Amino acid sequence: MLNSLFYSRLYEWYEINHRVLPWRETDDPYRIWLSEVILQQTRVAQGLEYYLRFVDRWPTVEALAAADEAEVLREWQGLGYYSRARNLHKAAIQIVESLKLKVERSGELKVESIFPNTFEDLRALPGVGDYTAGAIASFAYNAPYPAVDGNVYRVVARLLDIDEAFDTTAGKKLFHKHIDSLLDREHARVFNSAIMELGALQCTPVLGDNCAVCPIREFCQGCANGTASLLPVRKPRPKVRDRWFTYHIYLQSPISNLQSPIFTLIHKREEKDIWYHLYEFPCEEHPSPVTGNPSPFTFTHVLSHQRIHARFIVHRVQKMPDLAGTIVIRWDDLNDYALSRLTLRALDTLRHKA
Template identity: 70%
Template sequence: MAKSLIYSRLYEWYFVNRRDLPWRETDDPYAIWLSEIILQQTRVAQGLEYYRRFLQRWPTVRDLAAADEAEVLREWQGLGYYSRARNLHKAAQKIAGERLRVTGYGGRETEEGSVFPRTFEEIRALPGVGDYTAGAIASFAYNLPYPAMDGNVYRVVARLFDIDEPFDTTAGKKLFHKKIEELLDRDNPRLFNSAIMEFGALYCTPVLEAVSHQHSVVSRCESCPLADFCAAHAHGTAELLPVRKQRPKVRDRWFDYHIYLQQSAVSHQQSEVYTLIRRREDPKDIWYHLYEFPSEESESAERSVLCQPQAVCELSHVLSHQKIHARFIIHKVEELPQIEGTIAVRWEELDDYAFSRLTLRAIDTLRTSLPH
């Protein structure tokens, strides 16, 4: 494979077709790291807004480290997969903490005096950072020769080399990494990683996505700048790749959330509604440190019979390996019950707390039907 020709075709395509994205215009490792964590499991259009908001509120890693975790979770609200936000905050504190004993850390001192790790190994050691993210930061911020294998790159590599080994097994990962290491442009890792990721995102797309845009990937192959080097194109296998091992079984979970509402008169014309919420405290929980209405989880769809529920809102929520079946049950009460770990808050104050996306959907749904 003539690598220099691949690079020139790929880069030519990239310069014409690339999207203008703010994290591409910077080599600030903090901003790049922020964008990479936000964009894991999030679409670019949605991630953009969060990226701007986070940078505006916490312009440096030290600002983020000094924030309360609750504030960070609150700002993250709506993005889901909250462990990303918790790790972001933990990593910022780790980086800011390292500043105090900076000798030998090898980091780059920014104007604000914070030091962001600058070797692949140091970046990889941050909470929430895996091989992909470490490679992305190392190459985008420091132009270090590490690949950044996201899902788009796996697809392009599978097709260029016609690899039918599943990419999500240990053996498959090893093989794909060997191939991308061979292909990486060591003189221009930043450009190479950006270009191949964008090429996978916009041109050499998944089959379903291509079909929905009414261009099958095969029809694109005809005019693809990399067609001459693409083994899958030569063998007619592009649409079959990449291969994924069978997805893990989705686990069903059933929850009942109890929304207690107590209406208290403030004056003749005005009243306030109070409810109970609590923070989830199990560190292994996907909703760790998020707030919720008091809840119970059942082992099956057969849940306890409800005592005079006044209103029930049923919602389903699909996460990567879990399907949540939730009922939000409203109890209008004279007095809020005593439930361990809960706090009483005014209904209008709910916006001050970070909730899971599921609970936010329930609050939005119920808002119109509740007393004002």
């Protein structure tokens, strides 16, 4: 640990400057878990909207467990990284099932804690890694575990002037050793919150003049050595993979009004691939760019490690083709299905063209 002045400066700054967010105002582990899963790869402003909707619709873990996966995916629509939503739902079911087992074994009608309350039990939930388990353990139970997200890596790399990449196995180990020794074990809740918030608001990726007004400046080695703006170091990014998709949008309309479709055809992605269990228009994948047969609209859709070159072909038909794995649905019911973001973009374009 650093000396006590470091911690008092940090906590004082946090007390005055932190953003007031609903998941900070509660020690309910369910709500904290929900916020942590939603906020992965998501901006706070966008995540807040989803968090409020989820909490409103499923205020408890039991309520979430009782929902259909399709409903959860639909509510998640637009956030991307759908495996987070699937794991969230799976974990809720697991928590409720294990509660039932506990009740059966103990013979009592009420068991003290429905939500897992140790780091190990939290870590065993689907989709919960070290970061999320540490965040729930410390924020809900003040248990002495660090919660290390990108903000924390950045602050610690600069504070201790560490020029090792934080996202390699060796780098992670090194950072965790340092973070473990910095952790204020008796006040893990406020320590983790403060250091994360410092990374989000003060020790930002582009530093500008922030160091001049930083509460922990006199302890910061990166600032003293003039290396802060070069840190943290990352390993080289993996190559982005290009993929080429053609989507077929079948629209069945009455002859009297060809511009108003009544039915369309969609399918559910079942392969373990992007957009697993989401719906989209029938799709074919090509090994290389498609030439000829121009499409009325095309998109390049960028995911974390893939670049999807998608073209859409509209077929106006009187009778739907019989395509394996597809279902015919009413055009107006499309919004009842969890659709990939790319499909939503295509729909937007299509509706504006109509």
